Amino acid sequence: MLPSHYACTSCGERFEFAHREAVYYFNFDSAPIGSQVRGADLFAVPVRPGWCKSCATVCLVEDIAPVRAFADAYGTVRAGRAVEYPSATEFLDLQQAQDEIATYLRWRLGRRHPPRALCCGRTNYQLLDVAQPLIKHAECDFGVVEPRLLFPGPHNGPGPGVYSPANIRVYDSEGCLIGLLTWRPRNSETWDVALTEYPQTNEE
Numbered sequence: 001m002l003p004s005h006y007a008c009t010s011c012g013e014r015f016e017f018a019h020r021e022a023v024y025y026f027n028f029d030s031a032p033i034g035s036q037v038r039g040a041d042l043f044a045v046p047v048r049p050g051w052c053k054s055c056a057t058v059c060l061v062e063d064i065a066p067v068r069a070f071a072d073a074y075g076t077v078r079a080g081r082a083v084e085y086p087s088a089t090e091f092l093d094l095q096q097a098q099d100e101i102a103t104y105l106r107w108r109l110g111r112r113h114p115p116r117a118l119c120c121g122r123t124n125y126q127l128l129d130v131a132q133p134l135i136k137h138a139e140c141d142f143g144v145v146e147p148r149l150l151f152p153g154p155h156n157g158p159g160p161g162v163y164s165p166a167n168i169r170v171y172d173s174e175g176c177l178i179g180l181l182t183w184r185p186r187n188s189e190t191w192d193v194a195l196t197e198y199p200q201t202n203e204e
Contacts, residue, residue: 002017002020002047002049002060003049003147003148003149004148004149005017005058005147005148006049006058006128006135006145006146006147006148007145007146007148008137008139008140008143008144008145009137009142009143009144009145009146010137010140010141010142010143010144011137011139011140011143013137013139013143014148015057015058015145016058017049017058017059017060018057018059018119019060019118019167019168019169020060021044021168021169022044022045022047022060022118022168022169022170022171023042023043023044023045023168023169023170023171023181024042024043024044024045024107024170024171024172024173025037025041025042025170025171025172025178025179026041026043026103026106026107026172026173027172027173028106028107028110028173032178033170033172033178033179033193033195034193035192035193035195036190036191036192036193037170037181037190037191037193038189038190038191039189039190039191040189042170042181042191043087043100043103043104043107044087045060045062045118045171046062046063046064046065046085046086046087047060047061047062047063047118048060048061048062048063048127048128048129049061049127049128049129049147050117050125050126050127050128051125051126051128051135051145052117052119052120052122052124052125053124053125053126054117054120054122054124054125055117055119055120056138057119058128058145059117059118059119059120059125060117060118060119061115061116061117061118061125061127062115062116062118062175063085063115064108064111064114064115065085065086065108067105067108067109069085069086070086070101070104070105070108070109071105073085073086073101073104073105074098074101074102074105077089077094077097077098077101078098080094082097083097083101086101086104086108087100087101087104089101107173110173111173111174112174113174113175115175116175118169118171118175118177120198120199121175121176121177121198128147158186158187160181161181161182161183161184161191161192162183162184162185162186165180165182165183166180166181166182166183166184166191167180167181167182168180168181169181170193176197176198177196177197177198178195178196178197179193179194179195179196180193180194180196181193182194
């Protein structure tokens with residue numbers, strides 16, 4: 001579970017996630033994403049919280065386990081049991097679960113780039129969900145950046161993209177930003193896509 005935000009223990013400055021959702025478009029056939037995409041062709045990005053040293057902010061970082069973890073997950077769903085990683089399958093039927101984890105396994109076998117910070121695509125980050133990290137707040141003498149949790153109440157509605165653009169980031173198989181999911185009709189799983197990419201930089 002991602003923290004709601006991070007905050008400095010001294011001055012209270014908040015560091016918000018610029019976005020909390022991200023999806024992959026696995027272009028196995030090298031076909032570029034178009035102006036529309038089906039929800040069935042999108043897969044949630046497994047993420048961890050991180051501090052991007054290039055952007056000086058909290059961010060989502062791809063959570064890419066070794067191939068063995070994906071193979072084990074595939075074996076587990078084939079045996080009829082649910083998994084949480086790389087995608088939660090508790091509420092999927094057996095065939096859906098097998099198909100979804102098989103897709104993640106296929107992707108993992110072909111993935112070459114190390115996990116990226118999804119704010120900028122770089123690898124200059126520090127993970128925040130491990131035992132040691134205290135990020136010094138550069139603007140304070142004594143403050144460090146720590147997680148904060150808030151628990152919002154239940155929400156009922158048609159979901160993102162109906163009344164306002166969702167702006168959910170879409171990434172290709174190597175973690176490059178390729179678009180934003182913007183609008184979708186109510187009761188539809190077909191999204192409009194605004195093409196975009198990371199700003200050009202020479203820094204990795």
